[in-house]
Amino acid sequence: MTQKHSIPKLDDVATRAGVSTATVSRFYNNPEVVAPATAERIRAAVADTGYLPNLIAGGLASNRSRLVAVLVPEVAQSIFNDTIEAMCAELSLDGNIVMLGLTGADNSRLARLIDAALARRADGVILTALMTDETLRERLRSRSTTVIETWGLPDDPIDVAVGFSHTAVGADIARFLLGRGYQNPLVVVAAAARARLRRDGFVREWTAAGRAAPDELEVPLPTRYGHSRLVWRHVAQMNPRPDVIICGSDVLAQGVIIEAHAAGVRVPDQIAVVGFGNLAIAGDMRPSITTVDVDGARIGREAVAVLRRRAAGEQIVDRHIDVGFRLIARESA
Amino acid sequence: MTQKHSIPKLDDVATRAGVSTATVSRFYNNPEVVAPATAERIRAAVADTGYLPNLIAGGLASNRSRLVAVLVPEVAQSIFNDTIEAMCAELSLDGNIVMLGLTGADNSRLARLIDAALARRADGVILTALMTDETLRERLRSRSTTVIETWGLPDDPIDVAVGFSHTAVGADIARFLLGRGYQNPLVVVAAAARARLRRDGFVREWTAAGRAAPDELEVPLPTRYGHSRLVWRHVAQMNPRPDVIICGSDVLAQGVIIEAHAAGVRVPDQIAVVGFGNLAIAGDMRPSITTVDVDGARIGREAVAVLRRRAAGEQIVDRHIDVGFRLIARESA
DNA sequence: CTGAAAGCGCTTACAG
DNA sequence: CTGAAAGCGCTTACAG
Numbered sequence: 001m002t003q004k005h006s007i008p009k010l011d012d013v014a015t016r017a018g019v020s021t022a023t024v025s026r027f028y029n030n031p032e033v034v035a036p037a038t039a040e041r042i043r044a045a046v047a048d049t050g051y052l053p054n055l056i057a058g059g060l061a062s063n064r065s066r067l068v069a070v071l072v073p074e075v076a077q078s079i080f081n082d083t084i085e086a087m088c089a090e091l092s093l094d095g096n097i098v099m100l101g102l103t104g105a106d107n108s109r110l111a112r113l114i115d116a117a118l119a120r121r122a123d124g125v126i127l128t129a130l131m132t133d134e135t136l137r138e139r140l141r142s143r144s145t146t147v148i149e150t151w152g153l154p155d156d157p158i159d160v161a162v163g164f165s166h167t168a169v170g171a172d173i174a175r176f177l178l179g180r181g182y183q184n185p186l187v188v189v190a191a192a193a194r195a196r197l198r199r200d201g202f203v204r205e206w207t208a209a210g211r212a213a214p215d216e217l218e219v220p221l222p223t224r225y226g227h228s229r230l231v232w233r234h235v236a237q238m239n240p241r242p243d244v245i246i247c248g249s250d251v252l253a254q255g256v257i258i259e260a261h262a263a264g265v266r267v268p269d270q271i272a273v274v275g276f277g278n279l280a281i282a283g284d285m286r287p288s289i290t291t292v293d294v295d296g297a298r299i300g301r302e303a304v305a306v307l308r309r310r311a312a313g314e315q316i317v318d319r320h321i322d323v324g325f326r327l328i329a330r331e332s333a
Numbered sequence: 334m335t336q337k338h339s340i341p342k343l344d345d346v347a348t349r350a351g352v353s354t355a356t357v358s359r360f361y362n363n364p365e366v367v368a369p370a371t372a373e374r375i376r377a378a379v380a381d382t383g384y385l386p387n388l389i390a391g392g393l394a395s396n397r398s399r400l401v402a403v404l405v406p407e408v409a410q411s412i413f414n415d416t417i418e419a420m421c422a423e424l425s426l427d428g429n430i431v432m433l434g435l436t437g438a439d440n441s442r443l444a445r446l447i448d449a450a451l452a453r454r455a456d457g458v459i460l461t462a463l464m465t466d467e468t469l470r471e472r473l474r475s476r477s478t479t480v481i482e483t484w485g486l487p488d489d490p491i492d493v494a495v496g497f498s499h500t501a502v503g504a505d506i507a508r509f510l511l512g513r514g515y516q517n518p519l520v521v522v523a524a525a526a527r528a529r530l531r532r533d534g535f536v537r538e539w540t541a542a543g544r545a546a547p548d549e550l551e552v553p554l555p556t557r558y559g560h561s562r563l564v565w566r567h568v569a570q571m572n573p574r575p576d577v578i579i580c581g582s583d584v585l586a587q588g589v590i591i592e593a594h595a596a597g598v599r600v601p602d603q604i605a606v607v608g609f610g611n612l613a614i615a616g617d618m619r620p621s622i623t624t625v626d627v628d629g630a631r632i633g634r635e636a637v638a639v640l641r642r643r644a645a646g647e648q649i650v651d652r653h654i655d656v657g658f659r660l661i662a663r664e665s666a
Numbered sequence: 667c668t669g670a671a672a673g674c675g676c677t678t679a680c681a682g
Numbered sequence: 683c684t685g686a687a688a689g690c691g692c693t694t695a696c697a698g
Contacts, residue, residue: 085408
C-alpha cells in the first residue's frame with residue numbers, strides 16, 4: 001500500500017515486487033546477480049512507485065558517499081574552469097556528484113571547506129590551488145580520503161599530484177625569448193605561489209644565459225582584466241621600455257595588448273607580449289597570443305582516473321602524474 | 334578508549350565527556366540548550382578525539398541534507414559565474430554545501446543531474462538556465478524540494494523564480510538605439526530560449542517605432558569568443574552595412590570590436606556594438622562596451638535568501654522576484 | 667539467486 | 683538541562 005504524498009522507499013518497491021529489500025538493493029548495486037525475471041518485476045515496481053533510491057541512506061550503510069569535493073580559488077575568470085568541466089563530466093558518469101568549494105584567491109575558506117567535505121565523508125578531495133599550510137596538509141594526510149593536488153607537482157604530495165612543473169614553464173619561456181633575440185623582458189608576477197615558481201624558472205634560465213636579472217612587476221590576486229591598465233601604466237613610464245612583457249595569464253596578456261594599441265603602441269612590432277594558459281581568446285585575439293598551453297581538461301580526467309583506481313582498490317605507486325605543457329608561438333611574441 | 338586509525342564517532346566523544354550521545358548531538362545542533370560546563374567538557378572531548386560529525390548520518394536522521402544543487406549549463410565562460418560565486422559563499426555560511434551540476438549548453442544532462450540531486454535529498458535545487466521540458470518541470474514540482482529558477486521570470490515557475498524580464502531588456506536596448514538615431518541594426522541571436530526573448534523584445538519595440546524589422550544572425554551555443562569572427566565575416570559582406578550590432582554577450586561584443594579594428598573599421602565611429610551582461614571586460618575594453626548590467630551576485634544572494642525563508646518555515650507568497658537590470662551607455666554605442 | 671537481520675552514525679520526541 | 687531508546691533508509695555478510 002503506497003501512501004500518497006510520502007516518498008517511496010526501498011521497502012515499498014520490495015513489497016510491490018514481492019521480494020526482499022536486499023534484492024532490490026542488489027538490483028541497483030549489483031544487477032548482474034539478480035535473476036532477469038526478478039529484475040523485471042522490480043523495474044515495474046520502481047516505475048509504478050516512482051522510486052528514487054535515497055543515496056544518503058545508501059551512503060551511510062555502504063560507507064561510500066559518491067561525493068567528490070573540488071576546491072578551487074574562484075570560478076569567475078578562472079584558468080581552472082576546463083578542469084572543473086572535465087571533472088564534473090567524468091564524475092557524473094560514475095554516479096558521483098561534485099561538491100564545489102570556492103576557497104577565495106587567498107585560500108581563506110579552504111580549511112572550512114575541507115572540514116565540510118570530510119564531514120560528508122567525501123570519497124575524494126581535489127585541490128587546484130597550491131595548499132601551503134602544513135597543518136592542513138597533515139590533517140588531510142591523516143584521513144583515509146583520496147586527495148589529489150592538481151595543476152602543480154609538489155615534492156611531497158599529500159597523496160597524489162596531477163600537474164606540471166611551473167619552473168619548467170618559466171625556463172621554457174626564457175629559452176624561447178632568448179632564441180628570438182629579446183633583450184629586455186618585464187616579468188609580471190601575480191602574488192601567488194605558482195606564479196612565483198614560473199618567475200623563478202624564468203629568472204634562473206635568463207640569467208644563466210649571462211643576462212642581467214629581468215625587471216619585475218607584481219600584480220594583486222585574483223587576476224583581473226583590469227590589471228592590465230596597471231601593467232601598462234607601469235610600462236609606459238619605464239625607461240628603457242621592455243621589449244617583451246611576460247604575463248601570468250592570457251587574460252592579462254590580452255588586456256595589455258588592448259592597452260598598448262589604445263596607446264598607439266603596436267604589438268608585437270614595438271613591444272611583444274606572452275601569456276599563459278592558452279585560453280580560447282589567446283588564439284582568437286588580434287594579434288594572436290604566444291602562450292603556454294596547459295591541458296586543463298586532461299588534468300581533470302587524470303584526477304578522476306586516479307579516484308577510479310583507488311576505488312578499485314588499486315595501489316598507486318607513482319604519486320606524481322606529469323601532464324606537461326607546451327609553449328605555443330603565435331603572433332604576439 | 335579511542336581506537337587508533339578508526340575515525341571517532343559521536344559515541345566516542347560522549348563517553349569521553351561523560352554524557353549521552355543525545356547531549357553531544359545537541360551541542361552541535363542546539364548549543365544554547367546545553368549547560369556551559371557540559372559544553373566545555375564536550376569541547377575538550379572533541380579536541381582530544383579530533384571528532385568531526387558525520388553529516389551523512391546526521392542528514393539521514395534529521396531529514397536535512399544541507400546540500401543545495403546548483404545546475405548550470407557550463408562554467409567555462411559563463412555569465413552565471415558571479416551567481417555561482419555568490420551562492421557558494423552564502424550557502425557555506427550556513428553549513429550547506431553546493432553540488433555543482435553542468436548540464437551542457439543544450440541541457441542534455443539536466444534530467445540525470447536532477448535525479449542525482451533528488452537522490453541525495455537536496456534541500457534545494459537552483460537552476461540558471463531555462464528548463465523547458467514540461468515533464469521535467471512536473472517531476473520537480475511533485476517533490477517537496479525547494480526549486481529556484483534564476484536569471485529569468487517564467488510565467489508559471491516550478492516553485493520560485495529570481496530574475497528579470499528578457500523581453501524588457503530587448504525593448505530597452507531598442508529604445509536606447511532609437512534614441513541615439515541608429516537606423517540599421519543587426520541583431521545577433523544565440524540559439525537559446527532567453528536570447529530569443531531578448532530578440533523578441535527588441536524587434537517588437539523597434540518595429541513599434543515604425544521601423545522595418547531588423548536584420549538578424551543566429552550563432553551557435555555555447556557562446557565563444559571565436560564566434561565573433563563568424564559575425565564579423567557576415568557583417569563584412571552585408572550591404573548596406575549595419576550601423577550597430579547587438580550582441581548576446583559582452584564576450585561576443587568584445588570579439589566583434591577586435592575583429593572590426595583588425596579590419597580597419599573603427600568602433601563606434603563606423604559601426605557601433607552593444608553587449609550583454611556587463612562583465613568586467615565591458616568596462617575595461619577599449620572602447621568600453623555599452624551593455625546591460627545584470628547583478629548576477631544579487632541573483633545568487635536572493636536565491637539563497639529564499640532557501641533560508643523556506644528552511645525557516647516561512648510561506649513564500651510572491652513567486653516572482655524581479656532583480657531588474659540596467660542599460661549602461663559607454664563608448665561602443 | 668534470494669532473504670532475515672544486524673548495523674551504518676546520527677537525531678529527536680518523550681520523559682524526567 | 684539530560685538520557686534511554688526508537689528510528690532515519692539503506693547495505694551486506696551470512697546462510698541457504
